[in-house]
Amino acid sequence: MYPQTWILTLLNLGLNGEGGTALTGEYAKGDTATCFVLPDSKKVDIATQEKPFFDNALRKAISQKGDGVYLNFKIGAIEQREVDGGKYAIVQFKYVLITGAGVEVSRTATASVTSTGKEVQLLWVTTISARAKKVKNDLDDIVGSFRGYGDGIKSDVADETWKPQV
Secondary structure (H helix, E strand, C coil): CCCCCCEEECCCEECCEECCCCEEEEHHHCEEEEEEECCCCCCCCHHHCCHHHHHHHHHHHHCCCCCCCEEEEEEEEEEEEEECCEEEEEEEEEEEEECCCCCEEEEEEEEEEEEECCEEEEEEEEEEHHHHHHHHHHHHHHHHHCCCCCCCEECCCCCCEECCCC
């Protein structure tokens, strides 16, 4: 779930090649939401993971365009939730983004991390720190709407499990 005015990008091609993710945002204001699958991950019990696990996962998510694009990464609160039978960790974090032009931008972010199917998935939302209070509720709604269905979705309409085509 994301605001209607945001632009959806299903494939991001950049200087480093294909980004391999889905993202949406109001880019001119610095607000974005990005889906990310942790590379080389395996299914884990999110409820038993500790801060170093989330630190590693989120650093990989924010640096998928290359190393050296952020400074001062810091994890804040981690809240465990169970929604629709799935386990999710809601993780608050901050960092300084180094843009392609070399400008440093303070960012405030939240991620919903889950593990379904054979890997770890997350949705992270971020904004410039100066806007964080203004858009907090919207970003919290986006993170709260994230669901991972790595094992397929059981439909109430048909007695079949839908699995996305890869």
